[in-house]
Amino acid sequence: MEKTFPQASDTINRLIQELAKLPGVGPKSAQRLTYYLLRAPVEQTQALAEALMALKSKTQLCVSCFNIADGELCPICRNTQRKTSQILVVEQPQDILALEHMALYKGQYHVLHGAISPTEGVGAGDIRIKELMRRLSAGGVTEVIVGTNPTVEGETTSMYLKRLIAPLGIRVTRLARGLPFGTELEYADDMTLSRAIEGRQEF
Amino acid sequence: MEKTFPQASDTINRLIQELAKLPGVGPKSAQRLTYYLLRAPVEQTQALAEALMALKSKTQLCVSCFNIADGELCPICRNTQRKTSQILVVEQPQDILALEHMALYKGQYHVLHGAISPTEGVGAGDIRIKELMRRLSAGGVTEVIVGTNPTVEGETTSMYLKRLIAPLGIRVTRLARGLPFGTELEYADDMTLSRAIEGRQEF
Numbered sequence: 001m002e003k004t005f006p007q008a009s010d011t012i013n014r015l016i017q018e019l020a021k022l023p024g025v026g027p028k029s030a031q032r033l034t035y036y037l038l039r040a041p042v043e044q045t046q047a048l049a050e051a052l053m054a055l056k057s058k059t060q061l062c063v064s065c066f067n068i069a070d071g072e073l074c075p076i077c078r079n080t081q082r083k084t085s086q087i088l089v090v091e092q093p094q095d096i097l098a099l100e101h102m103a104l105y106k107g108q109y110h111v112l113h114g115a116i117s118p119t120e121g122v123g124a125g126d127i128r129i130k131e132l133m134r135r136l137s138a139g140g141v142t143e144v145i146v147g148t149n150p151t152v153e154g155e156t157t158s159m160y161l162k163r164l165i166a167p168l169g170i171r172v173t174r175l176a177r178g179l180p181f182g183t184e185l186e187y188a189d190d191m192t193l194s195r196a197i198e199g200r201q202e203f
Numbered sequence: 204m205e206k207t208f209p210q211a212s213d214t215i216n217r218l219i220q221e222l223a224k225l226p227g228v229g230p231k232s233a234q235r236l237t238y239y240l241l242r243a244p245v246e247q248t249q250a251l252a253e254a255l256m257a258l259k260s261k262t263q264l265c266v267s268c269f270n271i272a273d274g275e276l277c278p279i280c281r282n283t284q285r286k287t288s289q290i291l292v293v294e295q296p297q298d299i300l301a302l303e304h305m306a307l308y309k310g311q312y313h314v315l316h317g318a319i320s321p322t323e324g325v326g327a328g329d330i331r332i333k334e335l336m337r338r339l340s341a342g343g344v345t346e347v348i349v350g351t352n353p354t355v356e357g358e359t360t361s362m363y364l365k366r367l368i369a370p371l372g373i374r375v376t377r378l379a380r381g382l383p384f385g386t387e388l389e390y391a392d393d394m395t396l397s398r399a400i401e402g403r404q405e406f
Contacts, residue, residue: 008278012262021251023235029227038258054214055214
């Protein structure tokens with residue numbers, strides 16, 4: 001990753017190294033991107049550099065749902081057309097983008113910024129659960145949909161939230177587990193198949 | 204490519220769009236890179252932004268070989284350990300990096316910044332051929348190795364250079380054409396096979 005080319009200019013080596021630190025960008029593509037940018041208009045390189053700087057200086061966490069926001073509230077919390085009776089709880093801000101892609105869900109979100117993981121020393125107090133409970137205690141929410149990942153950590157977090165929220169008389173549901181669309185049964189792993197059988201639905 | 208997410212912050216959308224303009228970076232990976240950078244240390248994002256800006260402000264073309272340089276001369280022309288009797292002519296600066304990778308060649312380079320292409324209106328006067336001839340007329344060069352691409356444009360350029368340089372009494376060679384290492388004959392294309400037969404070597 002930190003490989004440099006003594007035959008190339010220092011400036012070029014520096015950009016190749018910085019690009020190669022990005023996930024999914026190997027030394028070869030870092031090199032290709034660098035030479036592409038060398039030939040691209042200066043405006044394009046500048047716009048990219050400025051967008052990078054803005055990412056850190058202009059964004060903050062939404063004071064309500066902890067999604068990424070340009071101001072106090074994120075675009076979803078600012079949107080008065082959305083239902084306030086449902087909150088979908090996710091682990092990361094990027095999960096919201098994936099879910100919003102279908103434009104199916106019209107309620108609110110809450111970003112935990114992680115999941116409970118005893119092995120990594122992440123407890124309930126380390127993620128935004130307190131803040132979720134504060135939102136629920138303000139009233140008006142009738143359903144919490146848990147959208148944590150179908151991993152050990154996600155499942156642990158989901159069980160924890162269920163125990164915490166159900167006593168408040170709020171409905172707690174979670175995203176269905178089962179066979180992903182477009183796959184073949186024969187290639188599904190054991191866990192996915194178990195969940196598909198357990199969660200079988202009337203149709 | 205210009206797809207935006209109305210549910211995401213403007214700052215995030217801006218970076219996703221700029222990253223998606225890069226070759227080989229689709230909207231999905233632009234999104235993944237953006238959320239990765241959001242969580243990365245601010246120093247990393249800053250270093251990347253600064254390296255991008257430096258690429259345009261701190262580099263220039265080497266006054267001798269037209270490779271990318273941080274100053275007047277590129278690292279290869281500055282290196283006094285290299286032979287000055289050979290010049291390897293390439294189309295683009297990135298070709299030098301590929302060739303230097305093996306540390307086999309110890310001579311000089313010359314970057315044409317293109318190849319002759321009648322269909323795209325690129326003539327001999329549009330690439331750095333004049334500058335190459337000026338270097339040759341200064342004396343001391345005994346061999347020019349033509350390393351243009353094995354494409355129609357590269358071959359045209361190579362024939363043009365051969366006709367121009369041979370009368371000066373300088374040896375003109377070109378990189379061997381043939382079967383690439385590690386491939387199977389059965390999958391080689393007709394042109395590659397023709398070149399492999401024509402250029403067959405004693406062993």
